[in-house]
Amino acid sequence: MSIQYNAAVIDHFEHPRNAGQLLRGPETVEGVAGSIAQGVMFALTARIVAGRIEDVRYEVFGCPHCVAAGSWLTERLIGADRADLENWSWREVADVMAVPAEKRGRLLILEDAVRALASAWPNCT
């Protein structure tokens, strides 16, 4: 394989954190972006308690960089509020994972999923 992955990618790819989905309930919200046909898809589910993310899961269809980026992100989403999601940028994870330039567009789809999660944020919180 010609593509090289750094240690962070390999770690998160082999041991993805918070993979899967949360059981739906009144406190859970969902943010989905991309599609399988497009080659990249992220689905985030989060439980919001007192205006902050208490728990989060992610599902992914994508390359190892995408699998790892989603995993890395979920670790940082615990405790985040809506404003954090609205301000989140793909750039940090791109640097941590050394995502090559030609693949960075895939992280924009992850960013779209984060924004979709922010849009689904319950109004009462």
Added chain:
Amino acid sequence: MNDRLPIYLDYAATTPLDPRVAEAMIACLQSDGPHGNPSSMSHEYGRRARACVEKARTQVASAIGAKPECIVWTSGATESDNLAVLGVARFHAAKGKHLVSARTEHKAVLDALKQAEREGFEVTYLKPGIDGIINAEQLAEALRPDTILVSLMHVNNEIGVIQDVAAFGGICRERNILFHVDAAQSVGKVPVDVEAMNIDLLSMTAHKAYGPKGIGALYVRRKPPVGLRPIIFGGGQEGGLRSGTLATHQIVGMGVAFEIANSEQEQDCSRIEPLRDRLWKGISGLGDVELNGHPHSRVTNLLNVSFNGIEGESLQFALRELAVSAGAACSSASDEASYVLRALGRSDALAQSSLRFSLGRFTTAEEIDVAIAALKREVSRLRSFAPRSA
């Protein structure tokens, strides 16, 4: 993961040297070996080398039911394909400018055809069925009064389907149209008989049959002569069809490899087929997988499988303990979905989630079991966190 080399299941990309081939080649490379130029017939060194070359020519010819004088040494199947396609097109241009081939041919044929198109030839590309098979009626319908060449492969390198080249050959011979077959994947896996199959030109390579890389051959029918313009010019070796000093050790290697491939074909295939079936049983047990290509008209050593719901690059990386190919090795440098699988009607996503497993002479049952275990583990792991729908 440990530091062991991955299990080699990429024999369709290339094969390791058979030790018997290596031994014959090494003997050629020793100081007391036949180091003369095979064209230097005025002295013993040259004559010794020439004898080795001619012995290998007979071995290669025998493997395909040809006469030795019909074998032209080349650097491999790519050069053979180029010589056949462009050599015939340029020689017969005054007679007609129409060529027929298929969308699922190897790039060596497709890119030679593109060059012919740039030179003013018109090419009809047949579309195979979803099973990868081209039927004889399709070919007959595509032929025109100005068709000068049909070029169709015997065994597809990506999906392993076997085309009925004997039927194609019959149609072409009936209409006096030259018939070229890319048989790079055939020798040692399926019988090849250029006479019975009415083949006029046949491309071969050593390295897919446990011979060395860098040597191949083109069968060129001599009676009546095919009419072929060379694409390499120089010292006029190989009857002027392929100039360049003959590489005795490479040629000897190909000769021995083809002799073994021919004599041990049945034995190899009957040992490999159950291993392939065992692998398929393991893979199909995962569910939601699709075998690409005709289920029965296929070589015994190859499986091309699409894994629904898993992204291709992740699948390959997860299975890095296996040396397998995503599409053809020649095209796997690119991110694009396999054009062969696309021609069969697979979506881009599914084509990208496909792997080619090709077994060979040295594959063991233990390796297949390790491969199945890795597939079970990684496919279910990747599916466990894949979104359900698009």
